[in-house]
Amino acid sequence: MSLLWQCGIVLAVVVAAASAANEDFNVDCEKHSIKVTWKVSPELVEHAARLFLGHCVPSTFSVLPTGEGMATFHYNLNGCAIKKRVTGKKHIYSTSLTYRPNRKPKPAAISHHIKCVYISPEGWIPPFLIPAYGSAEGHGGLVFHMALLNEDLTGLAKSSLFPLGSFIPIWAAVDQKDHQPLLLLLEECVAATTPELQSASLVYPIITNKGCLADGKTGNSRFLPRYHSSAILLYLQSFKFALGEEVSGPQVLCMTGLFSYCSS
Incomplete structure (x- = not known):
């Protein structure tokens, strides 16, 4: 990324609500990357390879004492098919957190929208x-x-x-x-x-x-x-x-x- 963009400031983080009560996830919008932690039900633990952030699988995965799984996705904002959109003075990065028991084009069984919003540095030019x-x-x-x-x-x-x-x-x-x-x-x-x-x-x-x-x-x-x-x-x-x-x-x-x- 350019030196100008390194001065970007996180403005907000917007995520969709979990569709199941026993699922929990957290999003951290970092300066150059995004980190998502997703606690999944015991039924999904053996299917960890079918969990995705964009098109990326978890960077780490662990099983908790409760039998639940903890998937961590930590990737650069330019990776994982994360989409970037510039609107006014905001840089918006968006993607999906999904569980896909079947290969595409079949739809995901679970899907959450993930979005990070940053303020454009002063004087930033495309x-x-x-x-x-x-x-x-x-x-x-x-x-x-x-x-x-x-x-x-x-x-x-x-x-x-x-x-x-x-x-x-x-x-x-x-x-x-x-x-x-x-x-x-x-x-x-x-x-x-x-x-x-x-x-x-x-x-x-x-x-x-x-x-x-x-x-x-x-x-x-x-x-x-x-x-x-x-x-x-x-x-x-x-x-x-x-x-x-x-x-x-x-x-x-x-x-x-x-x-x-x-x-x-």
Whole structure:
């Protein structure tokens, strides 16, 4: 994990209630790992190999004097098919604690939902948004990126359709590679009703005059604060053209970005 993530703080732990009265389990959300202890009934002791956290079997298992079994799962958050989701300022890890007497796809006989929630470190940025950084100086071609992001700015948008009036997060970046630190600017940007600009295309100016956000004067479109000099995030408020043509994504949103860069 990154050094930034090592500063994460545990916010909360949420687990589903046990479905049987004679079952008990405890969850500890640690900095980089999760530890689950599960006390199971004597009937399940001889089936300890069918107990799972995600797809991991117990890291240790012992039989108590009462005849009950104690299964301990202690694994890294990146293992055991634990799912990670980022929502706002929270990093959520979730999985299931199960007893599976039969192999998949047959359902589990016992299942408990396990979830650990962490606060994102201040200034944390999704790794895929950070352009590559190289040495202090060098030569080579530049690679530019431009894409629509999802609502949380944690990944690429799964759909190119946006409700009228909602914001379309537009991300642009340049890989620095072996260049000196670069400053990325958007000089010109327009919206059109056709995938490619044509003489008959309806065009609406978004960025003009070498970086002026024209749409920000009459609408709520805006640039987000920079997290890196070689990347830029634009919140474009979706709208309709006068004739009712929608601007809703790459199919009808034609972004002509003239990228400028300079050493800082």
